[in-house]
Amino acid sequence: MTMETVAFYSYKGGVGRTLLVANTAQFLAMSGRRVVALDLDLEAPGLHQKLASRDVLSRAESGALSGAVDELLDALESEPRGDERRNRSLRQRAIEVDLPSGTRGSLILIPAGSAPSHAYWASLERLNNSLRAHRRNGGLAEAVLELQSRIADEFAPEFLLIDSRTGITELGGLATSILADRVVCLTTTAPESAEGTRVVADALRTAPRLSSQRPLRIDFLITRVTSGAARSSNVSRLTEELGGAVTVLPHDAGIAIEKRVFAGWRSGQSAGSEDNDDAGGELFSATLGWIAGSFPGHKQDAEMARRRMVAVHRIWKDLTEGWKRHRGGGASSRRAWPAEQLDERVRFESQDEWRRADIVVYDAPAKEPTAKPLMIIEYVDGEDRDAVARWWLAATQVPVVAVFSNDSDRRLYSRRAAWDSRARHSDRWDLPLPHDFKALSDPTDVSVDTLLDAVRRGHPEYLDRIVTEWVNCSAAVLAGGRPWKPKVAKKIIDELARIDDNEIAYRVLWAASRGSLDRNRWLGDQDDWLDEQVLAELFAPLLWRLPPEASIRLMQGPPRPFGPPANLVAIALLARDVLGLRYDPDATFRKEGQRILERSGRDSESADDMAIYGLLPAFRQTEITFEISSELPPLANCAIQGEEKRPPADINSLVSDRIAAGSLVTTGLLGDYQPHAGRVVLYSSAITQCADKLALRARHVGSVTLIHETIHALAHLGRDLDGRMWMEFALPAADHPLFEPSWFHETLTQYFTYHHILRLRDPALLHAFQAMSARQAPAYRGWERLRDLPIEDARSWFMSVRRGVGAAVTPWHLLSGAIRNED
Amino acid sequence: MRLALQDLCLRHPVLRGHPTDLAKCGGLALQRSGHASPVVAGVDHDGVTATAEIEWLSQAVSVLEVLDSNRVTEDGAEAVAIAYANSKAGWVVKRRLQRGEFADWLLRSETGWLALEVSGTISGEPLARLEQEKRQVARCTLPAGRLAIVVAFDRPLIVAGGP
């Protein structure tokens, strides 16, 4: 017999023995070997759970699967002559395990029987009774040796792998001492397991063998070793005590909950490897390494098998853990595939041909009879991928086919895109997740237009992908290595800016503000710089262009996990680029805090030195806050004229009258800036009325107002190069009966607002600004005369007023008409 | 020669407590073939003919309905054969032999040992059966005499002979 019999044994259960048998069998078969896997763990069989198809598992559940127990019973109970059971071939009970198309090897499974059905336990009891009662007919030794001989005769395998029983049992003893040529002993470091294994190993080393057998080879595997324990004295001592070839396999916390072959290696929570992008973590690599090293030969096939297993494993991991880079708008909305919706090694037949999918993704738990396949994934080595994809698309109704030749070289094919006989793969390279099948008509189509459309239709899950695309088209190109696509980049911003839904708009801002986390890690050290680019070129423009409800919600919301708050960055950019000022609400805290520490003669004693950080709120009055109010604006409030109190004005009439009279104002009516509190307020009712009257959209009126009032705030709180704010900043009170807007303030603010909107390149905003301006009070129209004034000149004028230099440098020569110089 | 089946256990103490009552089976087998006690049976021992009167205690034939017919024939034959061997040459049962010895019983007397192979018939040719039994007992390798006896209950006839 040239077949090598390897018995896998463990003194205690739960050490990963059955999974190892299954994976070893798979690997060997995929390496081109002929393999038979035999489940002799009769009291707790499980090998069929790892290797058999769902069809076979169903048969087991219904008691219709026969196996080793039935073979042993037939041998012991049937009559040597004339009994038809004697003529039954093993092939009738064996299961041919599907292997990848083109595999030269084979894998036959002989399960224990129909476990866990009641019929199985009845058969097992009958076997035990038969062994006791009919010993003349031979015992367990004859029966299992007969089974082994028949396996050799009928299948001529190169390897017979036996999953043998734990503990001290007759069958376990036979499997290891006279069936096996080699025994693989698995143990953990737990004393009850280690001690038992030592005793059994000693027994095996001196156990008598059949005269034709070579001495028994024993390999040891110490499993479930945590990373800390790996170097512990327990492991070292056990290794020494066991002697011989000892391999240590790491612990994987998720392995116990998984049921199937690759799943056992598929936990993403391997100890000490939260972000491990390697081949499934330590356990996977160690196990594969042990298998390949323990069964050498057929190097090329083994390497191909290893590559395949690694690649399929990674794919499974990607599918069930998702891919962090493309989770957007809240992790919960782009969940990975539930493992129960995946199946592996599924055979599909079409006419006379068949292929085996490495992984099939279903629309429901795979074991449900009505589950439909959504995506078929096959690893090919050396075959034409387009041809393979064509076969799948023709043979099945599956919407998506993925064909890959290593874990990163993937091609996706869509049924929708296959409009002719040529199967062309899409540009998408990551695997679709469940939401892609709901949100996208073609899950493989992740073009910018498609994703933008999906976001507009209420699927913000694609925002991260869109932001990444924007980065790839614009900011990242500055690092080199990819084509620059400014048109696409602008399109992305413009399309995102068009979003009206406040919730989605908020999600857009959130996605654009999250910095380099989960983005472009491949840029390495340039993450901070890239973060700045994204904030400045993507986030900041969107903050001013999207509906102000979303913008203000973001500005009020929680800060980013790291780095300065995004809104602060956007406001600071506005201050710098338009007004030439620095917006730094913490400057006073830093200055005063340093002074306090220097006076006390000490540094801060710890990171949580509350004595110092407790000062922070005290010095934060220089921070601008934002608010949307549904209350009446100041202009509509009760004003005292002499002794007479007037009731609050109706906002509808107020706005209409002002527009009709060409005296519409922003500050005091549509919005306000409260210098004493540093607060910018938008009045939603007034904004809505104004938009309605001017046939504009409320969001655009609101955005213009937000920019306008923020510029007021920055004029006040922004710091010049000497670090000075404008302490004498004051605006006329809009609720005063003699209220008139400040020419200086409003002219300049309108000017800066105009130029900021120009920089945003948003036609809708510009139109709204101009439409509003046309109906506004003269003080709000003065900017038109300064339209062509360079910003630096306007700034210079502004700064001189701020410093109290007066109107000496006022470019009044550009103005005509009655202009009041309030300074 | 008188073969008193009811005295079997007296003459062969080993047979006491035997799982099957050989004497009873002998009587039943004869009654089944329509004989009543006593009956004269022919004897042919290695070609030498004689007669033997077989007597037994009458049995209720209704018992035949619950007993295995072949068992009755074989056990009954053993009773007659043992009684014959004892009457003829004073052989006494020593012990039963296992099937692998190619004989059913080991008997002894003052002259030595005898391996006895027995069979019974209710029809058919007893001499042909005797040849079979003689060939069987010839394979017995014990240092003992070998004798085969066939009892044909229908006649009744006792045929005996050595290999």
Next chain:
Amino acid sequence: MTETHSIAFSEDELDALVSIAIRRAEILDDIQSPAASEAWQEVMLYEERLAMITPPAEIAGGVARVGAVRAALAAGRRMEAVRLASRYLAEEPLPPERRAAIERAFQEDRDRLAGRFPALARSGRLAELDEWRAIASRNPRVFPLAA
């Protein structure tokens, strides 16, 4: 095997007991009763007791010795059969014919097993199993071994 040393049976008593036990075991064998194995074990016990009190050179001693081995094989207790055979074959006075009978008993058992386990027989390992049992019976180890 349970030895009841407190009870000493005479040879005649044992002859009666073994005769009864043989008959019973054969009847149970004929009807393929699961109790047959135990019945043959009883035969083995009586034969073994007879062998202890009868010399190997005498016919009764020879019959008992071969009977013990046969009964052990019939009971499926092959390790026991090997042990008994080893013991009896080591007795020099045991006649050659009895030795041959013991060997024949094992051969018949092997033939029976070969009929039941043809693939094992073809592989040549059926005979090796007997040898293995013989060695294993002399070296009991932690793993219970099939008799």
